[in-house]
Amino acid sequence: xxxxxxxxxxxxxxxxxxxxxxxxxxxxxxxxxxxxxxxxxxxxxxxxxxxxxxxxxxxxxxxxxxxxxxxxxxxxxxxxxxxxxxxxxxxxxxxxxxxxxxxxxxxxxxxxxxxxxxxxxxxxxxxxxxxxxxxxxxxxxxxxxxxxxxxxxxxxxxxxxxxxxxxxxxxxxxxxxxxxxxxxxxx
Amino acid sequence: xxxxxxxxxxxxxxxxxxxxxxxxxxxxxxxxxxxxxxxxxxxxxxxxxxxxxxxxxxxxxxxxxxxxxxxxxxxxxxxxxxxxxxxxxxxxxxxxxxxxxxxxxxxxxxxxxxxxxxxxxxxxxxxxxxxxxxxxxxxxxxxxxxxxxxxxxxxxxxxxxxxxxxxxxxxxxxxxxxxxxxxxxxx
Numbered sequence: 475x476x477x478x479x480x481x482x483x484x485x486x487x488x489x490x491x492x493x494x495x496x497x498x499x500x501x502x503x504x505x506x507x508x509x510x511x512x513x514x515x516x517x518x519x520x521x522x523x524x525x526x527x528x529x530x531x532x533x534x535x536x537x538x539x540x541x542x543x544x545x546x547x548x549x550x551x552x553x554x555x556x557x558x559x560x561x562x563x564x565x566x567x568x569x570x571x572x573x574x575x576x577x578x579x580x581x582x583x584x585x586x587x588x589x590x591x592x593x594x595x596x597x598x599x600x601x602x603x604x605x606x607x608x609x610x611x612x613x614x615x616x617x618x619x620x621x622x623x624x625x626x627x628x629x630x631x632x633x634x635x636x637x638x639x640x641x642x643x644x645x646x647x648x649x650x651x652x653x654x655x656x657x658x659x660x661x
Numbered sequence: 662x663x664x665x666x667x668x669x670x671x672x673x674x675x676x677x678x679x680x681x682x683x684x685x686x687x688x689x690x691x692x693x694x695x696x697x698x699x700x701x702x703x704x705x706x707x708x709x710x711x712x713x714x715x716x717x718x719x720x721x722x723x724x725x726x727x728x729x730x731x732x733x734x735x736x737x738x739x740x741x742x743x744x745x746x747x748x749x750x751x752x753x754x755x756x757x758x759x760x761x762x763x764x765x766x767x768x769x770x771x772x773x774x775x776x777x778x779x780x781x782x783x784x785x786x787x788x789x790x791x792x793x794x795x796x797x798x799x800x801x802x803x804x805x806x807x808x809x810x811x812x813x814x815x816x817x818x819x820x821x822x823x824x825x826x827x828x829x830x831x832x833x834x835x836x837x838x839x840x841x842x843x844x845x846x847x848x
Contacts, residue, residue, distance in 0.1 A: 516776045518736050523708035524726060539711060542726040549705050553740060558781030560747040589703045594745030 498567050498602040498609070501648035502552065508646050509556075515652060517554030517561055523547050549586045556652055557661050562590045562597045563614075563651075571605035573628035576621060584621065587614040596659050600641065600651055601634065610638030611654045685754050685789040685796070688835035689739065695833050696743075702839060704741030704748055710734050736773045743839060744848050749777045749784045750801075750838075758792035760815035763808060771808065774801040783846050787828065787838055788821065797825030798841045 496504075499519065509515040528541035550564040564583055568574040579599075587597050597614035612629075616637050620629065639654045655661065683691075686706065696702040715728035737751040751770055755761040766786075774784050784801035799816075803824050807816065826841045842848065 510776065513779065516773070516780055516782075521708040521710035521732075522713070524711060524713075524729070526709070526711075536730055539729040539731070540727060542711070542729055543723055544726070545708075555747040555749075555777055555780045555782050558747070560742040560745070562742075586703070589697065590742055592700065593703055593742045595703075595742050 496648060498565050498600070498649065501609075501643075502565055502600065502651075505647045505649045505651070506552075506554075509652060515554060515556035515561070517552060517556065519552050520547075520549065546580060546582060548582050550583050556596070556655065559659075559661065560590070560593075560595045561655070562587070562595045563600055565600040565602075567602045567604055569604050570628075571603070571631065573626075573630045574601055574603075574634065575628040577627070584618065588618060591615060591618075596655060596661075598651075598655070600649065601629075601638065603631065603634065609641040609643070609649055609651075610634055611641055611651055611658065612638045613658065683835060685752050685787070685836065688796075688830075689752055689787065689838070692834045692836045692838070693739075693741075696839060702741060702743035702748070704739060704743065706739050707734075707736065733767055733769060735769050737770050743783070743842065746846075746848060747777070747780075747782045748842070749774070749782045750787055752787040752789075754789045754791055756791050757815075758790070758818065760813075760817045761788055761790075761821065762815040764814070771805065775805060778802060778805075783842060783848075785838075785842070787836065788816075788825065790818065790821065796828040796830070796836055796838075797821055798828055798838055798845065799825045800845065 503519060506515075506517045506519070509517060523545040524542045525545050526539055526542045528539070530538045530540050532538060550562055552565065553560070553562045555561065564579065564587070566574070566578055568578070591597050591614055599612045599614060599617055601610045601612055602608070603610070612634065617629070620626075620633065639658055641654055642650050644650060690706060693702075693704045693706075696704060710732040711729045712732050713726055713729045715726070717725045717727050719725060737749055739752065740747070740749045742748065751766065751774070753761070753765055755765070778784050778801060786799045786801060786804055788797045788799055789795070790797065799821065804816070807813070807820065826845055828841055829837050831837060
């Protein structure tokens with residue numbers, strides 16, 4: 475779960491029966507392609523931010539980056555447009571069965587959610603509780619309110635089930651979060 | 662101007678007197694920081710997309726990417742939210758004094774502009790004509806209309822001055838494009 479090892483390239487495969495080893499990122503990307511192809515929404519994952527230090531330019535072949543480092547993201551991973559609205563969210567997988575630790579979300583990302591909410595964004599977190607094979611949509615406002623209360627260092631699973639919205643999965647839309655967005659944000 | 666050498670890291674410094682060697686990307690990023698700090702808008706450049714092939718994990722130091730390649734972007738470089746609206750744009754520098762070649766914009770990026778327009782985005786191109794030290798905002802709709810007409814392989818400078826909107830520069834906002842956005846898109 476921790477940066478910089480959270481990208482799908484380096485993470486251990488998630489081999490639950492129902493999702494056939496697909497990571498949350500892969501499921502969201504597949505769903506986003508469906509949304510794009512069906513003219514439902516235009517939402518993309520941002521590239522992983524890296525600081526490029528050294529590039530080789532071999533003759534007759536592509537430029538090769540030979541020294542680069544992972545950089546902390548200043549924003550959330552996903553944004554785009556749906557029904558004319560600016561959409562912004564972060565997606566996280568959580569292996570613990572009991573709670574989602576705040577340490578898994580960077581302070582910059584929480585600040586970014588505050589910033590976009592102020593300007594009218596539809597902002598949320600998609601949280602996959604891998605132990606239960608459940609994906610929840612949590613409104614960024616609800617998350618921030620709990621976070622700011624400062625009483626806990628994690629979101630308890632019970633809080634997640636009571637305040638989050640279970641996201642349906644289908645083969646073509648393995649994480650159909652916009653169905654929830656439409657209802658929860660009353661679009 | 663051509664990918665993958667268009668990133669600010671590799672480009673020749675632009676040394677006109679008025680902008681003191683700042684690239685368009687640096688000017689937009691600085692302006693975006695001003696917009697963010699002043700609570701005007703939340704707009705970021707997306708990280709440069711790279712395909713990471715090999716990462717070393719040295720003991721007691723940060724993960725080091727030792728093999729990676731530049732990837733063609735599937736979207737434009739900038740997006741965010743302003744006055745509750747989804748904003749999406751591409752920024753390009755043009756060294757030619759006579760025209761801006763379409764080959765400088767990837768087909769994927771033009772398709773992306775079409776996609777977001779369909780969903781209600783405020784979409785445009787910021788074009789720096791370095792020879793004149795002028796920055797223009799061109800509505801993506803106007804650009805696409807000219808592009809689709811298929812009569813030319815570039816935007817003539819004259820067309821740019823007649824259809825584009827000159828973007829004001831100040832020290833704190835070296836590319837104050839939202840001033841133009843507000844008027845041109847009647848927000």
